[in-house]
Amino acid sequence: AQSVTQLDSQVPVFEEAPVELRCNYSSSVSVYLFWYVQYPNQGLQLLLKYLSGSTLVKGINGFEAEFNKSQTSFHLRKPSVHISDTAEYFCAVSDSSGGSYIPTFGRGTSLIVHP
Amino acid sequence: SQTIHQWPATLVQPVGSPLSLECTVEGTSNPNLYWYRQAAGRGLQLLFYSVGIGQISSEVPQNLSASRPQDRQFILSSKKLLLSDSGFYLCAWSTPDSQGGEKLFFGSGTQLSVL
Numbered sequence: 715a716q717s718v719t720q721l722d723s724q725v726p727v728f729e730e731a732p733v734e735l736r737c738n739y740s741s742s743v744s745v746y747l748f749w750y751v752q753y754p755n756q757g758l759q760l761l762l763k764y765l766s767g768s769t770l771v772k773g774i775n776g777f778e779a780e781f782n783k784s785q786t787s788f789h790l791r792k793p794s795v796h797i798s799d800t801a802e803y804f805c806a807v808s809d810s811s812g813g814s815y816i817p818t819f820g821r822g823t824s825l826i827v828h829p
Numbered sequence: 830s831q832t833i834h835q836w837p838a839t840l841v842q843p844v845g846s847p848l849s850l851e852c853t854v855e856g857t858s859n860p861n862l863y864w865y866r867q868a869a870g871r872g873l874q875l876l877f878y879s880v881g882i883g884q885i886s887s888e889v890p891q892n893l894s895a896s897r898p899q900d901r902q903f904i905l906s907s908k909k910l911l912l913s914d915s916g917f918y919l920c921a922w923s924t925p926d927s928q929g930g931e932k933l934f935f936g937s938g939t940q941l942s943v944l
Contacts (some may be wrong), residue, residue: 747931757935765928821872
């Protein structure tokens, strides 16, 4: 079975500072990894995904994430955040262990960007 | 292009009343469909998913049910709401990703308050 742990429930940061949102997963087979962003009272939209190939994945809005198989991590980073990045961020993992690729989501990390 | 419609956006219902949330997808055929619930600080919980008309898989035993009367319509229902049914409900659809796994697309959500 797959699982996802987002280590921080809330991350406050000042505008233009760098940020890292942490995500660790567990799975017994090869995985696909995702980060989604949710703005207030909206659905989720895909930021980036790792399916195969390069372990450094670049997404929308200047975000990137690095897949580290040995540490079973997929941390999300941005070198300089904006006020508009304030949102809930969800890490998700998907594998074929259950016979389908339905993703399992973490509990989310609330990114709060202060001016 | 594909779009997903979910309504209503907000709903306030008394305990013991029935519930019907509807989700429709346009621009694709035979999508996998999902209902998730998001409770504060608890991430996304998969409630139901469907791979075809009349085919519903329940992930969590509870007071809710789902139906798929048409290929692109997914309905979440309850005969008698409980206080614990309050939360943000998200409908989603997915299609296979050419590089592996599934691509998931979310609706804008329904905020349900049971009083």
